[in-house]
Amino acid sequence: MRPETEAFLSLVRDADHPSRADEERVLRALTASIAASATPGTSASDRSAFGQTWFAKLSAPIGGKLSLLAALTSVGLGAGDTAPARRDANVAQLSSAERATSAPTLPPAGTAVLEAPPTTTAAAGARARPDPQVNTLRAELALLREVQAALKRGDGAAALRALDAHRTKDRTLQAERSAARILALCQVGLTAEAQKAATEFARRHPSSLQREAIANSCANSQRNMEP
Amino acid sequence: MAPSLTLPADVVTEVAPRPASVEVVYRQYFGATWRVLRRLGVSDAQLDDAAQDVFLVVHRRLAEFDASSPLRSWLFAIAVRVASDYRRRRSRRRTEPLDECIPDAGPSPMQLSEMQESVRLLHELLNELDEKKRTVFVLAELEQLSVPEITQVLGVNLNTVYSRLRSARQQFETALLLRRSSEETP
Numbered sequence: 001m002r003p004e005t006e007a008f009l010s011l012v013r014d015a016d017h018p019s020r021a022d023e024e025r026v027l028r029a030l031t032a033s034i035a036a037s038a039t040p041g042t043s044a045s046d047r048s049a050f051g052q053t054w055f056a057k058l059s060a061p062i063g064g065k066l067s068l069l070a071a072l073t074s075v076g077l078g079a080g081d082t083a084p085a086r087r088d089a090n091v092a093q094l095s096s097a098e099r100a101t102s103a104p105t106l107p108p109a110g111t112a113v114l115e116a117p118p119t120t121t122a123a124a125g126a127r128a129r130p131d132p133q134v135n136t137l138r139a140e141l142a143l144l145r146e147v148q149a150a151l152k153r154g155d156g157a158a159a160l161r162a163l164d165a166h167r168t169k170d171r172t173l174q175a176e177r178s179a180a181r182i183l184a185l186c187q188v189g190l191t192a193e194a195q196k197a198a199t200e201f202a203r204r205h206p207s208s209l210q211r212e213a214i215a216n217s218c219a220n221s222q223r224n225m226e227p
Numbered sequence: 228m229a230p231s232l233t234l235p236a237d238v239v240t241e242v243a244p245r246p247a248s249v250e251v252v253y254r255q256y257f258g259a260t261w262r263v264l265r266r267l268g269v270s271d272a273q274l275d276d277a278a279q280d281v282f283l284v285v286h287r288r289l290a291e292f293d294a295s296s297p298l299r300s301w302l303f304a305i306a307v308r309v310a311s312d313y314r315r316r317r318s319r320r321r322t323e324p325l326d327e328c329i330p331d332a333g334p335s336p337m338q339l340s341e342m343q344e345s346v347r348l349l350h351e352l353l354n355e356l357d358e359k360k361r362t363v364f365v366l367a368e369l370e371q372l373s374v375p376e377i378t379q380v381l382g383v384n385l386n387t388v389y390s391r392l393r394s395a396r397q398q399f400e401t402a403l404l405l406r407r408s409s410e411e412t413p
Binding site: 001002004005008009011012013015016017018022023025026027029030033034141209 | 253257258261262265266275278279282283286287290342345346348349368369371396399400403404407
């Protein structure tokens, strides 16, 4: 590039920094969002155990090995002294339209994230093509929360209905969905189906953090043989 | 009691510690994430939400992160996807003029510092690039990622990155020259 262009880029390259206030504000909102997505009903004592320094607490005992569903179901994060999460951060509060069309999707590293068909923009006048029918992060999270809630109340049939109603080709959260299905199959008494699904799960997701939950379910044939 | 998907604490603590926690990732990369989102066209009004989305994804997927891979590339891959989604959402709604993603630099150009004016110009020039070129240009020329790193972030091959970058550079440079020449013309 020309020296003038290089000089311009050098000038602006390190500009555009957020302020410390920006950093802290987003952190407070993020804290509140994570707390909002945690399981309702987490005890107050559990919440207070995390308190203000939830990030430190989160990173130390869990060590980063935090699966999505573990986060949704077991992490009770206090938010009483933090800024409220933004309105749409709580997946349960999202409208179905938002969930269906506008939430960000999970980008696996290495995914061709820019290879999706472009959408029409008023400015660029790009050729219009329909948006790819992908499930978004919030839609997936909303589903998994719904499924988890059904499993918690022992309503495996409702969990299966929810999973069946929300089919997707997006494999980002496939392990969590598959694990939830196995547990739901156990709840409705379809042990053989659950065991078959568990075998497939072990093949497809050998390092998944959900293996433990499956091992403790009816899908573990050895467990079922124990006296 | 029905088995839960929640991992028992002892299982969680048995696994090897990872090199990064959410807090570490946030503290280390918030600035870069914010900057990239802004440069990829997320409007100021949505910047907080978009940044929050990026770190929500980090929070939820940290366990799946391949620690042998560069954290920055993983994080930027998330940011690129989130920025794309916000841009798409904005264009779908068509309620927010594209100019709104240019940082509010003040009431009048005459009142701006040279730096503020340069940043504003940068965003105007970036707005003239299409999304793919813009992304490659921001990652290469502003965040100074190598082309192999960009291939990791975007999941496209080297030739594609080189091609987009070459085209983006030409377009950016031409637009900058035009602006400069028009500024110099009385």
